[in-house]
Amino acid sequence: MTSFWLADRNRSDEEDRTPPRVRQLLDNIADAREALISHPVYARVDSVESMHAFMSFHIWAVWDFMCLLKGLQVNLSCVQVPWFPHGDRTLRRLVNEIVVAEETDEDGRGGYSAHFELYLDAMDQCGADSASVHRFIDALRRGEDVGSALDLANPPEGARTFSMDTCAIISSGSLPAIAAAFTFGREDVVPLMFQEILDQVKACELAGYDRFIYYLDRHIAVDADEHGPMAFEMIDLLCGDDAEKWAAAEAAARRHIESRIRLWDGALEAIEALSSSPVRKSA
Numbered sequence: 011m012t013s014f015w016l017a018d019r020n021r022s023d024e025e026d027r028t029p030p031r032v033r034q035l036l037d038n039i040a041d042a043r044e045a046l047i048s049h050p051v052y053a054r055v056d057s058v059e060s061m062h063a064f065m066s067f068h069i070w071a072v073w074d075f076m077c078l079l080k081g082l083q084v085n086l087s088c089v090q091v092p093w094f095p096h097g098d099r100t101l102r103r104l105v106n107e108i109v110v111a112e113e114t115d116e117d118g119r120g121g122y123s124a125h126f127e128l129y130l131d132a133m134d135q136c137g138a139d140s141a142s143v144h145r146f147i148d149a150l151r152r153g154e155d156v157g158s159a160l161d162l163a164n165p166p167e168g169a170r171t172f173s174m175d176t177c178a179i180i181s182s183g184s185l186p187a188i189a190a191a192f193t194f195g196r197e198d199v200v201p202l203m204f205q206e207i208l209d210q211v212k213a214c215e216l217a218g219y220d221r222f223i224y225y226l227d228r229h230i231a232v233d234a235d236e237h238g239p240m241a242f243e244m245i246d247l248l249c250g251d252d253a254e255k256w257a258a259a260e261a262a263a264r265r266h267i268e269s270r271i272r273l274w275d276g277a278l279e280a281i282e283a284l285s286s287s288p289v290r291k292s293a
Contacts, residue, residue: 027239029246035260039194042267046199049271051278052206056214060281061222062138064207065129067277069143070169071270072129074176076112078192081180082244083109085188101247104240111232118224125225132221142166168276175269179262186255187262189248193241195266201234 028036036043055064083089086105088096096102117123123131133140146163154162156177160170179191208226217223249255 028242031249031256032242032246035190035194035245035256035263036198038260039264039267042264042271043194043199046267046271046274047202049203049274049278051274051281052203053210054278054281055207055210058136058216059284061136061211061216061219063280063284064277065133065136065138065222066142066166067169067273067280069126069129069133069140070165070173071273072126073143073146074173075192075196076124076126077176077180078188078196079105079109079112081188082185082192085185098247101244104244108237108240111237115228115232118221118228125229128221128225128228132219132225135221136216136219166276166280168273172269172273176266179266184258184262186245186249186259189241189245190259190263191266193245194263195270197233197238197241199267201230201238204230 051064055061082105086097087102088094113124114122115125115128117128117131130140130143132138142163142165146159146165149159149162150156157174160173165173176191179187182188204226208223208230211217211219211223211226245259249259
């Protein structure tokens with residue numbers, strides 16, 4: 011099986027490489043996708059305080075993105091010992107290449123870092139409270155399940171529901187559903203979402219927080235030019251000519267996008283609560 015992405019990765023950006031069946035799925039979920047891309051929360055990241063509030067929600071989406079990606083890697087390649095060849099060779103290459111970039115990307119300082127770690131660095135730089143997510147990761151390291159770890163972490167309202175919904179998709183064992191949540195709830199829409207946040211941050215004189223800007227810039231470039239097309243190919247190969255798989259992918263894509271919208275609703279409420287506070291620091 012020849013990968014159109016691997017074979018044609020140097021094509022002009024103006025040429026649409028989206029497989030026809032993926033394009034049809036995008037058309038079918040266009041309403042949910044547009045609601046996510048046009049969410050009002052992006053324009054409200056206009057001060058240090060609002061950036062802190064946004065980050066306290068967004069970090070959970072950064073974490074569960076890696077869970078979706080690892081769920082795909084576990085199913086599409088061999089990650090056990092003793093090792094043996096497993097899965098379709100093209101799908102194996104696609105998912106492993108994405109893992110390399112997401113788990114060990116260039117950190118902008120001459121080293122390497124997972125994007126989750128980059129985000130925590132950005133939170134530390136701007137003074138955002140990351141205690142909740144650190145409690146969560148520590149609990150996972152101790153062997154707690156996700157639900158118990160979330161209870162111990164006490165994340166912002168809405169983050170627990172969002173994370174558990176993602177875990178339910180992964181636990182379903184449906185590769186089309188996992189891949190669709192990964193592709194249409196993340197890789198497809200992230201460049202469009204992040205560009206608006208990036209423009210807003212720069213316009214509001216928050217450009218001194220270079221770690222957050224680096225994180226946004228990195229995702230916009232990598233997802234738009236590489237990971238988005240790769241994820242589209244992954245979906246196309248996984249679903250093939252199976253109408254039931256395409257239906258499962260579409261349902262999961264819509265479910266995950268709507269879950270992300272609810273997470274953003276929570277972030278927007280937290281930011282608006284800051285606006286009504288009698289004491290608010292300037293940016």
